[in-house]
Amino acid sequence: MTIPILMESRDFSLAYGLKWAIRHISLPIHKNHITAIIGPSGCGKSTYIRAFNRMNELLAKTKHEGQITLKGKDIYAADIDLVSLRKQVGMVFQKPNPFPKSIAENIKFGPKIHGEKSKSTLTDLVEHYLKKVALWEEVKDKLDQSAFSLSGGQQQRLCIARALSVKPDVLLMDEPCSALDPIATLKIEDLMRELEKEITIIIVTHNMQQAARISDYTAFFNTDESRVGELIEFGITKNIFTNPKHKQTTDYITGRFG
């Protein structure tokens, strides 16, 4: 049985100004699976994941070559609506970033903006998505309190719920656990396994054990001598970690550098 491919990057390169950050990256993102991107600092992991919802363009002038497709359509094509792209490809950031609003308002925020007006529907959505990220039991009595009153791990789960609330097909997670303690990290990992049934996840992680634990596919990135990030190896996670084909991958996963 072949697994459908939801997104795919084809010989994709991206530059900030004149400097290429990542070059010639081709890999498939399989539907309803978790793809992990690992590699040493500065290898372009974050740049790459932010290319999937075109967040790089917010920071600076960028240019690109090649394609990234979503359901077969190039997301860099001229007629792409960025708003609808980012609705389909949601994102969770490195540092939990709840908005300075109540817990409930953080969840209602996206649906409201995208046109949901019914109060009862919005209230239901809050419960639905907080349950989805296993936060409901912890916060159901303080939905009107500031989201900042939550712990870091709870905040991150709230941010995941917020990202899910606009029903994306793909969830990008940029080192979502790097600011969290091990217990909070495990909770997020369990959650990802759960979410994988309904949604496609791409995760950037510094933590190799994490990639090995949760992902189905792993892409290993490294930088060449001119500090440009490139894809070294991509494959089924089990194979990458037990039987890497490239020496660089072996060196990295055995902890020789990075």
Add this chain to the structure above:
Amino acid sequence: MSSLRKPLIEKLTYGLLGGSFGFVFLCLMVILGIVFYNSAGTLSLSFLLQNPTDGMTKGGIFPIMVGTIYVTLISAVMSVPFGVFTAIYLNEYASDNAYTRLIRLSIRNLAAVPSIVYGLFGLAIFVKTMNFGTSVLSAGLTLGLLSLPVIIAASEEALRNVPASYRDGAFALGLTQWQVLRKNVIPVAMPGILTGVILGISRAMGETAPILFTGVAFFLPETSLSLNSQFMALPYHLYIMSTQHHDIDGVRGIAYSTAAVLIMLSLGLNIIASLIRYTYQKGQQT
């Protein structure tokens, strides 16, 4: 040696910093004390509500207060929207290049231009070229220009201080740029923007030089709210009462009371600003 010197340096530093604070505080108290001490006997509710009478030797400052409030309102109507919108454009939409940096630098420098220069500019542009005459409109527009750089600089600062993560998070949910601004950025920046607005307005309210050539009158027997008419204003009234009046010693009380009213108006504006900030911040947290 050093173990002996350290506590000494600590004490000296503390003394210097604390002494500076004490000195500044004392100066403020002396100024306020003199103003309010000398306005005793003149300053009263009827002083606020009466017209000046008997060649401005008796009566109150009602039309003068009205004039100041009116001209300040006109200046705010001009400077607040233009100032805040300009700041939003500069910080959120304009690309960061040599050209916009030059504009930013110019705006910063405008804040340091002496107010008399604004007065001359207002005379040339509003009174003469645009033919508004010496009027409350010309004076209000001139004051508006004066407060613009303060409002722009403070608003830009407030917008810049909004954490990038609020923008990223909102963009990632598929919001348009204006939605991100309206929902996530401007509400967070609002307390800072309001502070800048109030600072700019209260600066304009106390200025004399910009209105001197553009619309303020020595004395007007009738109060008019027409935009074309001249007006009386507290800072100028204070100037007349302390230097130009035929019976300066006789009107000392009126001069000091005028100063007291001006101070209280400024204070009032600042208290309002603090209250708005406070409620906004409280609203943000819940």
